[in-house]
Amino acid sequence: MKTFEAVFLDRGATKPLQVQLQQHLRNLIQSGKLSAGKALPSTRSLSVQLNISRNTVVTAYEQLISEAYLEARPRSGIYVSSALSQFSSERVVRTQRKPRAPSVVEDSTLLPPVPFRPCQPDVSLFPLALWNRYRGRVVRRDGLKLLQYNEHSAMGLRALRENIATYLRDGRGVKCDWRQIAITSGSQHAIFLLAHVLLKSGKKVYLEDPDYNGTKRIMNLFGAGIISGQVDEQGLRPPLAKDQPISFVYVTPSRQFPTGATLSLPRRLELIQEAAKTNTWIVEDDYDSDFRYRAAPLPSLQSLDTNDKVIYVGTFSKVLFPSLRMGYIALPKALLEDFLRVKYAVDQYGHFIEQATLSAFIENGALHSHIGRCKRHYAQRQEVFLESAARLGLPLDFRYKDGGMNLTGFLQPGMDDQECSKMLSDAGLDIPPLSSFSIKRSEPGLVFGFTAFGPQKICSSLECVAQVARRW
Amino acid sequence: MKTFEAVFLDRGATKPLQVQLQQHLRNLIQSGKLSAGKALPSTRSLSVQLNISRNTVVTAYEQLISEAYLEARPRSGIYVSSALSQFSSERVVRTQRKPRAPSVVEDSTLLPPVPFRPCQPDVSLFPLALWNRYRGRVVRRDGLKLLQYNEHSAMGLRALRENIATYLRDGRGVKCDWRQIAITSGSQHAIFLLAHVLLKSGKKVYLEDPDYNGTKRIMNLFGAGIISGQVDEQGLRPPLAKDQPISFVYVTPSRQFPTGATLSLPRRLELIQEAAKTNTWIVEDDYDSDFRYRAAPLPSLQSLDTNDKVIYVGTFSKVLFPSLRMGYIALPKALLEDFLRVKYAVDQYGHFIEQATLSAFIENGALHSHIGRCKRHYAQRQEVFLESAARLGLPLDFRYKDGGMNLTGFLQPGMDDQECSKMLSDAGLDIPPLSSFSIKRSEPGLVFGFTAFGPQKICSSLECVAQVARRW
Numbered sequence: 038m039k040t041f042e043a044v045f046l047d048r049g050a051t052k053p054l055q056v057q058l059q060q061h062l063r064n065l066i067q068s069g070k071l072s073a074g075k076a077l078p079s080t081r082s083l084s085v086q087l088n089i090s091r092n093t094v095v096t097a098y099e100q101l102i103s104e105a106y107l108e109a110r111p112r113s114g115i116y117v118s119s120a121l122s123q124f125s126s127e128r129v130v131r132t133q134r135k136p137r138a139p140s141v142v143e144d145s146t147l148l149p150p151v152p153f154r155p156c157q158p159d160v161s162l163f164p165l166a167l168w169n170r171y172r173g174r175v176v177r178r179d180g181l182k183l184l185q186y187n188e189h190s191a192m193g194l195r196a197l198r199e200n201i202a203t204y205l206r207d208g209r210g211v212k213c214d215w216r217q218i219a220i221t222s223g224s225q226h227a228i229f230l231l232a233h234v235l236l237k238s239g240k241k242v243y244l245e246d247p248d249y250n251g252t253k254r255i256m257n258l259f260g261a262g263i264i265s266g267q268v269d270e271q272g273l274r275p276p277l278a279k280d281q282p283i284s285f286v287y288v289t290p291s292r293q294f295p296t297g298a299t300l301s302l303p304r305r306l307e308l309i310q311e312a313a314k315t316n317t318w319i320v321e322d323d324y325d326s327d328f329r330y331r332a333a334p335l336p337s338l339q340s341l342d343t344n345d346k347v348i349y350v351g352t353f354s355k356v357l358f359p360s361l362r363m364g365y366i367a368l369p370k371a372l373l374e375d376f377l378r379v380k381y382a383v384d385q386y387g388h389f390i391e392q393a394t395l396s397a398f399i400e401n402g403a404l405h406s407h408i409g410r411c412k413r414h415y416a417q418r419q420e421v422f423l424e425s426a427a428r429l430g431l432p433l434d435f436r437y438k439d440g441g442m443n444l445t446g447f448l449q450p451g452m453d454d455q456e457c458s459k460m461l462s463d464a465g466l467d468i469p470p471l472s473s474f475s476i477k478r479s480e481p482g483l484v485f486g487f488t489a490f491g492p493q494k495i496c497s498s499l500e501c502v503a504q505v506a507r508r509w
Numbered sequence: 510m511k512t513f514e515a516v517f518l519d520r521g522a523t524k525p526l527q528v529q530l531q532q533h534l535r536n537l538i539q540s541g542k543l544s545a546g547k548a549l550p551s552t553r554s555l556s557v558q559l560n561i562s563r564n565t566v567v568t569a570y571e572q573l574i575s576e577a578y579l580e581a582r583p584r585s586g587i588y589v590s591s592a593l594s595q596f597s598s599e600r601v602v603r604t605q606r607k608p609r610a611p612s613v614v615e616d617s618t619l620l621p622p623v624p625f626r627p628c629q630p631d632v633s634l635f636p637l638a639l640w641n642r643y644r645g646r647v648v649r650r651d652g653l654k655l656l657q658y659n660e661h662s663a664m665g666l667r668a669l670r671e672n673i674a675t676y677l678r679d680g681r682g683v684k685c686d687w688r689q690i691a692i693t694s695g696s697q698h699a700i701f702l703l704a705h706v707l708l709k710s711g712k713k714v715y716l717e718d719p720d721y722n723g724t725k726r727i728m729n730l731f732g733a734g735i736i737s738g739q740v741d742e743q744g745l746r747p748p749l750a751k752d753q754p755i756s757f758v759y760v761t762p763s764r765q766f767p768t769g770a771t772l773s774l775p776r777r778l779e780l781i782q783e784a785a786k787t788n789t790w791i792v793e794d795d796y797d798s799d800f801r802y803r804a805a806p807l808p809s810l811q812s813l814d815t816n817d818k819v820i821y822v823g824t825f826s827k828v829l830f831p832s833l834r835m836g837y838i839a840l841p842k843a844l845l846e847d848f849l850r851v852k853y854a855v856d857q858y859g860h861f862i863e864q865a866t867l868s869a870f871i872e873n874g875a876l877h878s879h880i881g882r883c884k885r886h887y888a889q890r891q892e893v894f895l896e897s898a899a900r901l902g903l904p905l906d907f908r909y910k911d912g913g914m915n916l917t918g919f920l921q922p923g924m925d926d927q928e929c930s931k932m933l934s935d936a937g938l939d940i941p942p943l944s945s946f947s948i949k950r951s952e953p954g955l956v957f958g959f960t961a962f963g964p965q966k967i968c969s970s971l972e973c974v975a976q977v978a979r980r981w
Contacts, residue, residue, distance in 0.1 A: 067808065104807050105774035121778065147654040147662075147861075160656040165648065176637065182619040184632040184830035190619075222694075226856045233730065251857070258705065258854040302577035302590065335576050336539065358656035360861040382730040384698045385723070388860065389619075389832040 046087060054089055058097040066106050066117055073121040076114055077107065151467040152498035155295065155443045155486035156325075160358050162411055167403060168394065175393040183389040191377060191385045193220030193365075197396035201365050204399055209323065210340030211349050213367040219376060220387055222362040224324055224352040225251040228287070231348060232259050233379040234372060235285045235318055243276045243286040247474035249294045249322075252287055265476040268293055270436070272300030275308045276317070285318035285348075290338050291326035295474050295484045296445050297437030305338055313344040322350045327408050328488075329440035330416035345369040353395065355442065356408050362388075363395060411488075419444065421492045422485070422499070429503040433483065442488040445471060447480055452509070454481035460505050466498060518559060526561055530569040538578050538589055545593040548586055549579065623939040624970035627767065627915045627958035628797075632830050634883055639875060640866065647865040655861040663849060663857045665692025665837075669868035673837050676871055681798065682812030683821050685839040691848060692859055694834040696796055696824040697723040700759070703820060704731050705851040706844060707757045707790055715748045715758040719946035721766045721794075724759055737948040740765055742908070744772030747780045748789070757790040757820075762810050763798035767946050767956045768917050769909030777810055785816040794822045799880050800960075801912035802888035817841040825867065827914065828880050834860075835867060883960075887914065893964045894957070894971070901975040905955065914960040917943060919952055924981065926953035932977050938970060 046057050065071040077083070080098060084091040098115055101107040108118045150157040175183070192198065198218040205211035205218075221227040232255050236242075242256055246265035256263050264283065267274045273288050288308070290300035300308075312319050321338045339349040352364035368376055398404055422444060423435060433446025448454055454470035461468045461483070471482035487495060518529050537543040549555070552570060556563040570587055573579040580590045622629040648655070664670065670690040677683035677690075693699040704727050708714075714728055718737035728735050736755065739746045745760050758780065762772035772780075784791050793810045811821040824836035840848055870876055894916060895907060905918025920926055926942035933940045933955075943954035959967060 063808070067813075100804050103804060118774065121774065147651065147659055147666075149654070150657065157658065160653050163656060165652055165656070169645075169648070173641075176641070179619070180637055181632050182621070184635060184637070184832055185621065186629065186826075186831040187619055194619075222856045223858070229855050251854075254850075254854040258851060302593065306593070332572050332575055336535070354658075359658040359858060360656055362856065362858060362860050378726075379730060382723075382726045383701050384694045384834065386695070386831060386834060388834050388863070391860070 046089065055093045055096045055100075058087070058089070058093065059100050062097065062101055063104075063106060066121065071117050073117050074119050075117045077116065079114060150486075150489050151465065152490050152494060153485035153487060154467040154489070155469065155484045156355070157486050157489035158355050158358065158411070158442070159414065159489045162407075162414060163358050164403065164407060168398060171397045171401070171403070172390065172394040175397055176390060179393060183393055186386060187389065188385065190387060190389065191380045193218065193387055194389055194392045194396060197392045197399075198365075200396050200399040202367075204404070205349070205351070205367060209326065209334070209337045209349075211337055211367050212340060213349075217368045217370060217373065219366045219368060219380065220392060221364040221366060223354050223359075223364040224322055224350050225255070226362075227350045227352075227364050227366045228252055228320065228322070229255050230376070230379055230383065231285070231320055231350075231366065232256070232261070233383075234375045235320075236261055241280075241283050243280060243283045243317075244476060245273045245288060245293060246476040247295055247471055247479045248287070248476060249289070250474060253476070263476060265478070267478075268296055268298060270298055271304050272298045273304070273308070275304070275311045276315075281315050281317070283315070283317050285320050286312065287320045287322065288338070289322045289324065291323050291329070291334055292437075292439075292441040294322075294324065295443060295471065296482075297441055297443060299335060299437070299439065300338075302335060305335070305341055309338060309342045309344070309347070312342075312346040317346065319347045320350060321347050324350075324352055325355050325441050326351075327356055328412060328415055328442060330412065330419060331439045334440075339367060345371060348372070356404070356411065357395075357398075361391065361395070363391065415442065415488045418487050418490065418492060418495060422487045422495050425496050425499045429499055431499070431503055432506055432509065442486055444485045444487060445482050446485060447471075447482040450480065452481045454483060457481075457506075457509055458483060460508065461502060464501055464505050466501060466505075468502070518561065527565045527568045527572075530559070530561070530565060531572050534569065534573055535576075535578060538593065543589050545589050546591050547589045549588065551586060622958075622961050623937065624962050624966060625957035625959060626939040626961070627941065627956045628827070629958050629961035630827050630830065630883070630914070631886065631961045634879075634886060635830050636875065636879060640870060643869045643873070643875070644862065644866040647869055648862060651865060655865055658858060659861065660857060662859055662861065663852045665690065665859055666861055666864045666868060669864045669871075670837075672868050672871040674839075676876070677821070677823070677839060681795065681806070681809045681821075683809055683839050684812060685821075689840045689842060689845065691838045691840060691852065692864060693836040693838060695826050695831075695836040696794055696822050697727070697836075698834075699822045699824075699836050699838045700724055700792065700794070701727050702848070702851055702855065703757070703792055703822075703838065704728070704733070705855075706847045707792075708733055713752075713755050715752060715755045715789075716948060717745050717760060717765060718948040719767055719943055719951045720759070720948060721761070722946060725948070735948060737950070739950075740768055740770060742770055743776050744770045745776065745780070747776065747783045748787075753787050753789070755787070755789050757792050758784065759792045759794065760810070761794045761796065763795050763801070763806055764909075764911075764913040766794075766796065767915060767943065768954075769913055769915060771807060771909070771911065772810075774807060777807070777813055781810060781814045781816070781819070784814075784818040789818065791819045792822060793819050796822075796824055797827050797913050798823075799828055800884060800887055800914060802884065802891060803911045806912075811839060817843060820844065828876070828883065829867075833863065833867070835863065887960045890959050890962065890964060890967060891916065894959045894967050897968050897971045901971055903971070903975055904978055904981065914958055916957045916959060917954050918957060919943075919954040922952065924953045926955060929953075929978075929981055930955060932980065933974060936973055936977050938973060938977075940974070 046054050080091050080094040084094045098107060102109055105118055107115050109115055199215040201218050202213055202215040236259050241262040241264055243264045243266050244252055245268050264280050272293050276283055292299060319338060323337060326334050339347040349367040353361055435444050435446050438444060454472050458468055458470040468483050468485055471479050471484060518526050552563050552566040556566045570579060574581055577590055579587050581587055671687040673690050674685055674687040693702060708731050713734040713736055715736045715738050716724055717740050736752050744765050748755055764771060791810060795809060798806050811819040821839040825833055907916050907918050910916060926944050930940055930942040940955050940957055943951050943956060
């Protein structure tokens, strides 16, 4: 029984000897050193060999019999289970614990955005300390209640849903009861869930062209047909009769992403009327409507629609911070049941601590103040951006500038925006070409996000853009 | 111009007069009181009427023209846009801000579980204060970095993935590199994501019968065919040739949910061999393997498999707390690309603050200590439960009792477990019948969770069960 000589039992360890012995035996079997059908030493002989009590060996053998590693053959002895004949030495290799670096977050990928990456809020404006105070308060008050499963909260905590319903009513005229609000992990997650609900019957969707790439990714995952909807200075053109039947129209009315065009009021009404006539759903993604600097926002599609065909989607990723992963949907009543079925299948529960914190944050006016503060900064940054771009004579036409987080600079027709973006990237800038968002067609252009960068950074980065642009 | 008499401008408000005027005009148009094509008073006349500067009126009109509510007809005046002819008075009703209760979390549904609801951890054992200290530490160190978008972390923060890979290697023999770990919102979410990845080719799945209902819900959402796999005292029987082709087998080897049977080692090997032969994926849900009180756990399927057909799924909902919404998958390398594509479509980002906190919590040994503490309490509660049930002579056979959070009491063949469960429910207890988890067949039984309830509560509640059982 050479095999057992290597068995080293550590008498000083906190682990009982019989557990150590079990582990050794298990390893020997798994590694193939003790193969199926092989006899084990008697309990007496092994106890002598290892200088341990016979009871320890008996207990270890019993445990391994219960685990089916070993089998007792009457009047014969203990053997490695014959069922284990498939085991060969190369089958199982237990890996070793590797030493690892001690730092808590060592992600080299956790880097701040580079100018002018689109859609990036300035997270340094976020009142994290205040947020943490609210968090502490709800945890002290409701801690244990918030930790456990809560099967009635698949759509989110009631308090948060009520506060969001009020916020949407007051700010965007959205007509809904708190029962129609569903909490999601952001607007992309919302669209994903809606795809599960809406893509049942038809399989074609009508998307703005150019469009947010996340939507296209979702539609590709579902194998849905994508119809490219033309975007002009009035925003998305409504679908034509030949495009029907459509499962849903996806639209960003407040500020078309990425061009920045606002859907005009006549278009809004046309879209709503068409949807009612053709029984098509409209998904209204109002991702950054809070950031309008030069005029009050237009009424949301949802507020204009009396046929309950508009599904309103929003997110706190832009107004609070992205890794909060908190968005919402205001659902028409007709979809509530189907939506809940999907939500139950995807994940029945929520991050209740964060939901309760956000609820308190909204209710106490902190959200409102924070949006106001961001708006002031972002409006100033946009102004600095546009002034600086004009002063430098950039060969870009910034057509839509009433708000938002991005400014699209249109290039001369015929120019290659991918090439321009590539040159900017080589100069250390992150400014995607408009064509990278397009489905079929798009004017050449470059999409600049300006919100995450202070005025000085904006000016110096635009000078860099100007230098590159001279070589176009 | 009677219409404008009701316009009340609040000179004391912080809102500028022109903004107030805009809102009034918008409301009048939306409510249909000012209909399409109707002429507005001249700026001069309205300024006199409302006793405000003419400039204020001009600015308000200009804004509403930019929003397409109004239109200027040359040499005629300002009119409500003719495009708005679809607007009628009942079309848009702006709802009023409703006063709401001030409490932060008023959910009456946030109630602690009732005995003997299955699968409920005792969240009062969770060291929330310690958790919050770790959270504070990572937020102080990496706050802003953790708040923003991070497109390289769709699978989760690297530090957390590394710590989970180590935890799985040491505790469950799972062979994987941190790059194979994906963070999910719990194990149900993990199975949902995997359904998106695996259900492409075939559309049949092989489930344990009885089984966790969440899995069935997911399969129904995808319209997948469900094959009922028989569960006996050795756990799940592997699929037969006639069941093929199967997209994947879903199995809970450590402790079959809900019966509690452990998948025997010969069955494990058989299942792995079959999967390799038929090229079938195995989803191993190891949801509560940490809680084994009487013996060390069997090696995970993943650790036994050398063909990379096992996908290992786990969750922190049971060992930490459910509303943390944190689970993980150890993916075979062959699935990484497809999985990432799905994850990118569903939600590209994560709750980075919570991920970093959990990473520190694992790395500093707090997870290990917490699991040890829970195990001691839960082992004691299980003992109290079984002793008390035996003393009371409950007509239930608790067959599988080596660990976990639940004990299934099998009833005499032929008994109606739904009726028994209903009677217990009438007595204020929450003990689901085994048949509520079954696909096709199941012995009658009742599923008791014992972990969330202290010894006294267990005893008194079991006495209540005994009283009800006398009437069966």
